[in-house]
Amino acid sequence: MRIEEHPILEFKRGKKVKFTFNGKEMEGYEGETIAAALHAAGVKVLGKSLFKHRPRGFYCAIGNCSSCNMVVDGEPNVRTCITELKNGMCIETQQGKGVINYETR
Structure with missing residues (x-):
């Protein structure tokens, strides 16, 4: 689902990074x-x-x-x-x- 090539825009990706989403490890690119x-x-x-x-x-x-608000590193309402x-x-x-989870801060 990631656009790899575009006839007009150039995509310069950062390095591949790992993150977790709802406890599942995933990969993306730094800067996106x-x-x-x-x-x-x-x-x-x-x-x-x-x-x-x-x-x-x-x-x-x-x-x-605000449709994309999520909790990121314990901080709620991150766009x-x-x-x-x-x-x-x-x-x-x-x-x-x-709700702020003070245990993860």
């Missing part, structure tokens, strides 16, 4: 966003709507809509569509409005 790495790995549902719990995916990609992936990140699906 978390949401892009998850999408390329086949993850289409990034969370659920607050009230009706409907699945939410990669939507605006500019940090406005994964604008946050760059780094080696060793621990990414989790956020439940509801997000």
Whole structure:
């Protein structure tokens, strides 16, 4: 699901890095966003709507809509569509409005 070649845009990837998503080890590229790495790995549902719990995916990609909010390294409400992936990140699906887990900080 990752675009490898494009007739106009040039893709310069960083080095391959490992991260975990809901406890599962995955790989992506340094410098791409978390949401892009998850999408390329086949993850289409990034969370659920607050009230009706409907699945939410990669939507605006500019940090406005909150459909991609996740818990990253224990920090809730991280906009994964604008946050760059780094080696060793621990990414989790956020439940509801997000609660800070002080045990992991």
